[in-house]
Amino acid sequence: MPKIQEWFAEQWQATKQRWLPEKEDNSVALDQVSRFYQSDFYLSLDAGLKSAFYDGPLGGLDSRTLERKDLDFLLDCCRLWQGGRNVSCGIYGEKGTGLSTLLNMFTTELKQQDQAFKQLNLERRLTSEQDVINTLALLLAIEPKEYNLDTFIEALNQLPACVITVDNIHFLVQRTLDAQVVVDTFSAIILASRGHHLWILAGEEQAWRRLSYGYQFGNLFSHQQHIANFNESQIRDLLIKRFSYGGFHTINDIAIDQLANEKSPVNDISKRSKGCVELGLFYCLNNLTYGTKPQSIFILSPQEIDISQLKKLTKLELFTLAEISTHGQLSIKEHHTIFRVSLSESKMILEHLRVLGILDKNEELARSDAYSLKLIISAVVIRNLISMNYLY
DSSP states (O other): OHHHHHHHHHHHHHHHHHHSOOGGGGEEEHHHHHTGGGSHHHHTSOHHHHHHTOOSOOOTTOTTOOOOTHHHHHHHHHHHHHTTOOOEEEEEESTTSOHHHHHHHHHHHHHHTTOOEEEEEOOSOOOSHHHHHHHHHHHTTOOOSOOOHHHHHHHHHHSOOOEEEEEOGGGSOOSSTTHHHHHHHHHHHHHHHBTTBEEEEEEEHHHHHHHHHHHOGGGGOSEEEEOOOOOHHHHHHHHHHHHHHTTOOEETTEEGGGGGGSOOHHHHHHHHTTTOHHHHHHHHHHTEEEOSSTTEEEEOOOOEEEOHHHHTSOHHHHHHHHHHHHHSOEEHHHHHHHHTOOHHHHHHHHHHHHHTTSEEEOOSGGGTTEEEEOHHHHHHHHHHHHHTTSOO
16 A cells, blocks of 8 residues: 555656646746856857847847837927927836837938938946036037037037937936036036937936936926837737748747737747846747747747845845946946945945846946946846835
8 A cells, every 4th residue: 555655646746846847947047047148058049040039229120120109209209390399308218128229210210301310329427517518529520629518509509400319328427426517517408409409318217217306307308208118919029020030930830920819939928028028039049949840940938037046135236236227337436436335345246246147247448347237137137126125
């Protein structure tokens, strides 16, 4: 009798392990997600597949993009300005929402209208009134000479009227006593040239909120738009576009043109991505295997991401992540200034978060000591910081 009971117990454990795996066996580690693009598996994938699932900003005419109603908002603002209205507008959304791609789609429309525009991109923190003036003069290709605020505004208003887009506005200032001067200078320039030029600014949501309630940044704009995350059906349609771009005809033996109507792992991925495109792309690539037929592919249902590592972080580390979320990125010196700890402690904290796979270190020479959230897990990190009341 005991042997029979043991046999049944063994069979039950085997069945349970196969069909009802423990939670820890049915999740993917956070660092595995964040380092996915450096993994041997990803590097071994076909170049065409990697191109189809590229996670960076796309051009306005790229077939991997998805039609977005937010483009109509920008075009409506432009029409108002072209009609003589004194208009400026701001757009903001969660990191990874596709703000840069949206601006690229907008400027493509401007090209087709023969509307003059200038596309600016902030790549570093501005530190003083003169720094704001010099940086904008360089980006706008205004004749190089010594300007003060009044003479710069005069030179700016002498340029032919055009649309000016400014991306990465979350890099504008560091939360220090000098920040107000930078914001005031930037604001004065926009307000004094608004109407002659159409200013369109874009930035990450947490930084935008900080700028708005801390520095009355919202007063600059006649129109503002929150760019929402993609919903489940949009993520699904976007992923289908990516598979189609990669030349695949069937997914799990379902024809590409039928994927939207059939139950498949693509639907599971769309749901689990919670509006984050980067997670959707990761789930597809991390769970695929090539099919037995040409241009066919199979995808397994995605696993939950294990976020327990975030719950082990110290309060200072969590506040560090929150400040990076509201600044876009932080250098060691900036971290040291905000938290009033030694430079070596700031470096240790930032490096620890990098080693855990939560932060990226900027590889560009001009900002080689700056750290930012890993794009692929940024939505997971930010939502957990909000749930823990480190962000609002």
